[in-house]
Amino acid sequence: MSSRAITLRFASSEEVEISKKEAFRYMGIKAETLPDEMEELFGVCVSEFKKAVSYKACLAETEIRFFGNGRLDLGFGEIESFHLEKNLQGCKRAVIFAATTSIAVDRLINRFSKLQPSKSLMIDAVASAAVEDWCDIINSEISQKGETKPRFSCGYGDFSLSHQKDILELLDAQRKIGITLSESLMMLPVKSVTAIVGIKEEEKDDKKKA
Amino acid sequence: MIRKKLKESRLYFDGGMGTLLQKSGLKSGELPENWNLSHPEVITEIHLEYLKAGTNILTTNTFGANSLKFENLEEIIPAAINNARKAISLYEGEKDNLFVAFDVGPLGKMLRPLGDVDFEEAVSVFSKSIRIAAENGADLVLIETMNDLYETKAAVLAAKESSNLPVFVTNAYDENQRLMTGADPVAVIATLEGLGVDAIGVNCSLGPQKMKEIVKIYSRYSSLPIIVNPNAGMPKSVNGKTVFDTDEEEFSSVMAEIAKEGGCILGGCCGTTPEYIKKTVEKTKNIQYNLPEEKNHTLTSSYTHAVEIGKEPVLIGERINPTGKKRFKQALRENDIDYIISEAIAQQEKGAHVLDVNVGLPEIDETKVMLEAVSELQAVTDLPLQIDTVKAETMEKALRIYNGKPMINSVNAKEESLETVLPLAKKYGGVLIALTLDENGIPDSAEGRFSLAKKIVERAEQYGIKKKDIVVDCLAMTVSSDDNSARITLDAIAMIKDKLGVKTSLGVSNISFGLPSREDVNAVFLSMAFERGLDCAIMNPFSVPMMKSYYCFRALSGMDKGCTDYINFASGLTEEKVITVKAAEKERESDFSPLVYSIIKGIKNKAFDEAKTLLKTEAPLDIINNHIVFALDIVGEKFENKKMFLPQLLMSAEAAGSAFEAVKEAISSESAKKDKIILATVKGDIHDIGKNIVKVLLQNYGYDVIDLGKDVSPEAVVEAAKSHKAKLVGLSALMTTTVEAMKETIELLKKEIPDVVTIVGGAVLTEEYAEMIGADKYAKDAMRAVRFAEEFFQK
CATH class of the missing domain: 3.40.50.280 (Cobalamin-binding domain)
Structure with a gap:
C-alpha cells in the first residue's frame, strides 16, 4: 500500500510497433531480412503474439533525495547504488514505472517451448522487443514532463536486483497490472520491465532569474 | 445466519480501508495489517463510520494477513476481528444484520506452472489464516481482489477445508473483462459455483460503470447472489496525490443501476469512503431485491473460458487414451509427456472443444502420470479437460489440481461408483458424465437406460449436485452384433433429453466395431445422434468423415452463420494438398533426397511423410543414418559457420524430430538403446x-x-x-x-x-x-x- 499517486496506462496491440530488427537481434540474427521459410513462421509468430498481448503499465512520480556516497532515497527506503546516483545526477524528480505484456504471452511461449522450440524462440524474441517498445512509448510520455535521463533498471551495474520487490510494492504492481516476483527475483509475467526515469531540473527558470 | 439474511434483503459491504488509513497517518511502506495491533482504535473507528453509513458486512483489515508476509498471524487476525466486533458493539443502531467478514486477499505470488508457488502450498497458506479467523469468531470469509482463477480455487478449497463459514468470493477483472491470468467471467462463475461457494462477484480495478457490464454477464450465468464492490473509478494523479475520477454521487447512481441489473450485495473498494456507501444505500434500498434465478447452463471451463454444453454440439477429443494404441502405450511407459501434449495440441487444432484425458495402464503409476499430464496440458492448451479414470484416488487428486471446472468421466449406476464419484463431484465441482449401466450391465432397451439415468440424476441431487451438471452417456454398442443397438441408443438419447431434461454425451465410434469403412458408419451415426439431440460427441477429431458430419450438421441446423465455419473447414481440406504440391516443386531443384531436403528446410509435415515413404524401401536405421543424421550434420555445420540462424536450426531439428517419429514406430525399442x-x-x-x-x-x-x-x-x-x-x-x-x-x-x-x-x-x-x-x-x-x-x- 502506498500513499503515492499511481497512474495506469494501457495500450492496444496496434499502438505498439514492434521493432523487427530488435526481434531479430534477440534471435541471434544480424540480417535485415529472413530466408523465406523463416519469414513465414515469423509472420505467424508476430500475429499470434499480437492476439495474446495486453500492454499494461503503472507509474508513480517520486522525489529523489541524495545523501551522497551512492546513497539515495526514491520513496522506498534508503538505497545504495553509485551507478543509479550517477544516472540521476541533476534530477530532483523521477518516474518509476512497471510495464508488462501480460501473462498470456508467457502461456504462448510455454505452449510451444516443448513442441516447437523454433516458434517459442521467435515469440520470445518478439515479446522481448515488444516490451522494450512499450517502455519507449511510456518513456516518451514521461519526457513530456521535462528532459529525461536514460531509463535505469534493477540489476544494472551496482543497483541490486533485490530492489525489484520494493519497486513492485511501491507501484502496487501485483494488484494493478498483475506483475509478481518469484523467489529468485524473476518477474512474472516474464516479459515485464521496471525502470526509473530521472527528470532533469529545468535550468531555464534559474537562468532567467539570474 | 448471513445465508438466511441474504435470502431476505440486499446487504451492504463497506468501502476502501487503505485511503482512510493513510489519512490517519499510515506511512508509505508500512503494512496496514500491523495497525490492528498498533492502532486498534483507528481501525475500529473506520469500521464504525461504515456501520453508520449503512454497511452490514464489515471486512477485517487483513488483506495481506498470510504466513508469507507475517509471522504473528495469531496476534493480527484475532485483533482484526476484535476491532470489527468492537465497532459493532459501539454502534448504536440496529445490530441484527451485522456481520464480520474475514478478508482474504491474494498472496502476491504466481502459482505453478506460470510461477513458482505450488498449488497445495497456496492452499495451506490460506488455510492457516482462515483457521485462525474461524476460531476467533469471523462470520464469513471474503476472498477478494483475486486476479487469478487458480489462486481463487486454492483459497476457496482452503476456506472449505479449514472452516464451516460461508464463503464469498469477488474477482478483479481488467478492462478487457478478464482476470490477469486470462479467465473470463463465465469461466470464473462456472468454477466457483462448482466449488460450492455462497456468493460471487466483482471488486477492485474498475469503476462502477465498467463493472456494470461484467455484472450483466454474472446476472446471465450465476445462480448465486452477486457481490459488486467497485473502485471509485480510475485513479489519477493530481498534485502528486491519487484521486479517483468518480465521486459519490455518480458512484451511487451507477450502483443503483447495478442493483437493477442484479447486484445483491453492494459496497466499494479502492477510493471509496463511508460517504460513497451511505449514498449507495440511500439510492438502492428501495429498489426491489431479487435473488438470481436458478440458471440451467451446463458449463465446463478451463482457466480462460467456459464451454457450454447444450447449445451447439460439443466435440470431446478422445485421443489421449492408450486403449488400442501401441504408440500411446509406449509413450506412457517411457513417461513421454511431450507425446501426450502433442496429441492435445493436434486435437485442438482439428477443432476439439474439450479433451478427454485417460492415462490408465496397469504397469504405470496412474495417479502420478495423470497429475503430470493435467498440469502439463494446462500449461499448453486452454481447452477444458475431461478427467477420465476409474481410480477414485487418481480422480480426486486430478480434480483438485485442475484449474477451472473439469468434466468428470465417469459415474455409473453401480452403488460403488455412485458412492465414490458423487462426493468428489460435489466437493470439487465438474460436469459429470453418467453412464447408463449398473451391476446388471447395460440394459438392452431405451427405457432401461433411461431408468438408470434417472437413478443417477436422483442420487446426484441427494448429494446436492444439480441436474445441469450431469451429462448422460447412453452408450453405443456395436451394430454388427445387434441390429437394434444404434436405434436403442438413439431412442434413449431422445427420451433422456425429453423426459429427464439432462444433456447427453456419446462415445460414438464403438457403433462400427467389426465393420468395414468404420469412419463412414461413425459419421452417419453421429449425424443421426445430433438430430436426436446429442449434445457432446466423444470422438477422434482427426476423422475427416466425422468432422464433415459435424460441420454439415451445424450448417444445416442453422448454427453456422453464413456457413462460414463449414466453408473454412472445407477449404482447409484442399489447402493442405496445395502446400504439399508447392513443396514438391521446390524440392526437384535440390540435390538432396526429399527427406534431407525437407529437414534442411525445416518442413515438418513433409519430413514425416517422406520418412514414411522411405520406410517402404529402406531399413529404419539406414533412414536415420543416411538421411536424418546426414541432414542434421549439414544443418549443424551451417549453424556453426554462421550460415544458418538458431530459429532455422530449430526448425530443421523439429522436422528431423517428426521424421524420427515416423521411423520410431518401425523400430523395436530394444534396438534403439541410446546414451x-x-x-x-x-x-x-x-x-x-x-x-x-x-x-x-x-x-x-x-x-x-x-x-x-x-x-x-x-x-x-x-x-x-x-x-x-x-x-x-x-x-x-x-x-x-x-x-x-x-x-x-x-x-x-x-x-x-x-x-x-x-x-x-x-x-x-x-x-x-x-x-x-x-x-x-x-x-x-x-x-x-x-x-x-x-x-x-x-x-
Whole structure:
C-alpha cells in the first residue's frame, strides 16, 4: 500500500510497433531480412503474439533525495547504488514505472517451448522487443514532463536486483497490472520491465532569474 | 445466519480501508495489517463510520494477513476481528444484520506452472489464516481482489477445508473483462459455483460503470447472489496525490443501476469512503431485491473460458487414451509427456472443444502420470479437460489440481461408483458424465437406460449436485452384433433429453466395431445422434468423415452463420494438398533426397511423410543414418559457420524430430538403446527455452534425454542421475540469482556421484563463470552441447 499517486496506462496491440530488427537481434540474427521459410513462421509468430498481448503499465512520480556516497532515497527506503546516483545526477524528480505484456504471452511461449522450440524462440524474441517498445512509448510520455535521463533498471551495474520487490510494492504492481516476483527475483509475467526515469531540473527558470 | 439474511434483503459491504488509513497517518511502506495491533482504535473507528453509513458486512483489515508476509498471524487476525466486533458493539443502531467478514486477499505470488508457488502450498497458506479467523469468531470469509482463477480455487478449497463459514468470493477483472491470468467471467462463475461457494462477484480495478457490464454477464450465468464492490473509478494523479475520477454521487447512481441489473450485495473498494456507501444505500434500498434465478447452463471451463454444453454440439477429443494404441502405450511407459501434449495440441487444432484425458495402464503409476499430464496440458492448451479414470484416488487428486471446472468421466449406476464419484463431484465441482449401466450391465432397451439415468440424476441431487451438471452417456454398442443397438441408443438419447431434461454425451465410434469403412458408419451415426439431440460427441477429431458430419450438421441446423465455419473447414481440406504440391516443386531443384531436403528446410509435415515413404524401401536405421543424421550434420555445420540462424536450426531439428517419429514406430525399442543425458533448468529458474532447445537437438542426435523440466531441486537432479544411471548431466540457468542453485546442484552431484560429468549453459553464464561453479564443461550454444555429448560418449 502506498500513499503515492499511481497512474495506469494501457495500450492496444496496434499502438505498439514492434521493432523487427530488435526481434531479430534477440534471435541471434544480424540480417535485415529472413530466408523465406523463416519469414513465414515469423509472420505467424508476430500475429499470434499480437492476439495474446495486453500492454499494461503503472507509474508513480517520486522525489529523489541524495545523501551522497551512492546513497539515495526514491520513496522506498534508503538505497545504495553509485551507478543509479550517477544516472540521476541533476534530477530532483523521477518516474518509476512497471510495464508488462501480460501473462498470456508467457502461456504462448510455454505452449510451444516443448513442441516447437523454433516458434517459442521467435515469440520470445518478439515479446522481448515488444516490451522494450512499450517502455519507449511510456518513456516518451514521461519526457513530456521535462528532459529525461536514460531509463535505469534493477540489476544494472551496482543497483541490486533485490530492489525489484520494493519497486513492485511501491507501484502496487501485483494488484494493478498483475506483475509478481518469484523467489529468485524473476518477474512474472516474464516479459515485464521496471525502470526509473530521472527528470532533469529545468535550468531555464534559474537562468532567467539570474 | 448471513445465508438466511441474504435470502431476505440486499446487504451492504463497506468501502476502501487503505485511503482512510493513510489519512490517519499510515506511512508509505508500512503494512496496514500491523495497525490492528498498533492502532486498534483507528481501525475500529473506520469500521464504525461504515456501520453508520449503512454497511452490514464489515471486512477485517487483513488483506495481506498470510504466513508469507507475517509471522504473528495469531496476534493480527484475532485483533482484526476484535476491532470489527468492537465497532459493532459501539454502534448504536440496529445490530441484527451485522456481520464480520474475514478478508482474504491474494498472496502476491504466481502459482505453478506460470510461477513458482505450488498449488497445495497456496492452499495451506490460506488455510492457516482462515483457521485462525474461524476460531476467533469471523462470520464469513471474503476472498477478494483475486486476479487469478487458480489462486481463487486454492483459497476457496482452503476456506472449505479449514472452516464451516460461508464463503464469498469477488474477482478483479481488467478492462478487457478478464482476470490477469486470462479467465473470463463465465469461466470464473462456472468454477466457483462448482466449488460450492455462497456468493460471487466483482471488486477492485474498475469503476462502477465498467463493472456494470461484467455484472450483466454474472446476472446471465450465476445462480448465486452477486457481490459488486467497485473502485471509485480510475485513479489519477493530481498534485502528486491519487484521486479517483468518480465521486459519490455518480458512484451511487451507477450502483443503483447495478442493483437493477442484479447486484445483491453492494459496497466499494479502492477510493471509496463511508460517504460513497451511505449514498449507495440511500439510492438502492428501495429498489426491489431479487435473488438470481436458478440458471440451467451446463458449463465446463478451463482457466480462460467456459464451454457450454447444450447449445451447439460439443466435440470431446478422445485421443489421449492408450486403449488400442501401441504408440500411446509406449509413450506412457517411457513417461513421454511431450507425446501426450502433442496429441492435445493436434486435437485442438482439428477443432476439439474439450479433451478427454485417460492415462490408465496397469504397469504405470496412474495417479502420478495423470497429475503430470493435467498440469502439463494446462500449461499448453486452454481447452477444458475431461478427467477420465476409474481410480477414485487418481480422480480426486486430478480434480483438485485442475484449474477451472473439469468434466468428470465417469459415474455409473453401480452403488460403488455412485458412492465414490458423487462426493468428489460435489466437493470439487465438474460436469459429470453418467453412464447408463449398473451391476446388471447395460440394459438392452431405451427405457432401461433411461431408468438408470434417472437413478443417477436422483442420487446426484441427494448429494446436492444439480441436474445441469450431469451429462448422460447412453452408450453405443456395436451394430454388427445387434441390429437394434444404434436405434436403442438413439431412442434413449431422445427420451433422456425429453423426459429427464439432462444433456447427453456419446462415445460414438464403438457403433462400427467389426465393420468395414468404420469412419463412414461413425459419421452417419453421429449425424443421426445430433438430430436426436446429442449434445457432446466423444470422438477422434482427426476423422475427416466425422468432422464433415459435424460441420454439415451445424450448417444445416442453422448454427453456422453464413456457413462460414463449414466453408473454412472445407477449404482447409484442399489447402493442405496445395502446400504439399508447392513443396514438391521446390524440392526437384535440390540435390538432396526429399527427406534431407525437407529437414534442411525445416518442413515438418513433409519430413514425416517422406520418412514414411522411405520406410517402404529402406531399413529404419539406414533412414536415420543416411538421411536424418546426414541432414542434421549439414544443418549443424551451417549453424556453426554462421550460415544458418538458431530459429532455422530449430526448425530443421523439429522436422528431423517428426521424421524420427515416423521411423520410431518401425523400430523395436530394444534396438534403439541410446546414451542417456539428464537435462534440467535449476531451482528457482522457471524460464526453460534454452534447455528445450538443447533437448530437441540432443534427441535428434539420437540421445535419450531425460528432461526434468524447470525449477528442479539439486536433490531431484541427483536422484534422476542415480536412477537412470546417467553419466552426463546438463544444467541451464537464466538468471544471475539462480546460478547459485546451479553451483549447489553441481556440488551435490559431485558429492553423490563422483564420476558424473556436468555441462552447463544459459544466458548469464560464461566460460569463467562455469569453471568457478565447478562445471566440467560450458556450452555457449545448443550445437556445442551436442558436439560435447558426441565427444563424451565416444570415449
